[in-house]
Amino acid sequence: MSNPPSNPRDTDLIEVLEQQIEDLAAILAGPDGRTDFEQVVTYAFAVSGVTVADLEPIIEQLGPGARKVIMTTADRLRAEGEARGETKGRREALLELLSLKFGGVPATVVSTVVDADSAQLKAWSARVLTAGSLDEVFRG
Known part of the structure; x- marks a missing residue:
């Protein structure tokens, strides 16, 4: 046991x-x-x-049927947790980059970032490198 x-x-x-x-x-x-x-x-x-x-x-x-369900469920929950953690990390990193490059980040921008999915966060994070303004980061 x-x-x-x-x-x-x-x-x-x-x-x-x-x-x-x-x-x-x-x-x-x-x-x-x-x-x-x-x-x-x-x-x-x-x-x-x-x-x-x-x-x-x-x-x-x-028995084995229960083992399969338990293992599959544990794997699924672990993957979901990892995805949430990755998205949270992307949000935090983007907000930090925005703050470092453009100064204070308005609450509306913070709200936009918090509501975004991982793919959108990734795209915005890449734009921070070349954008001259917050508007350029969040265009399109």
């Missing part, structure tokens, strides 16, 4: 899941089992600090 999670609430969650193993097996075996079980796993990861290793006792009882 794996080491217990450092957060006691995570241990409680694992215990609850272990107590509900029959229900989890029924969910996994249902007509939309993988999708429904993925929702349970997504919730477990979202509300706690549990890891795939922490869920090993659940995986052992539910």
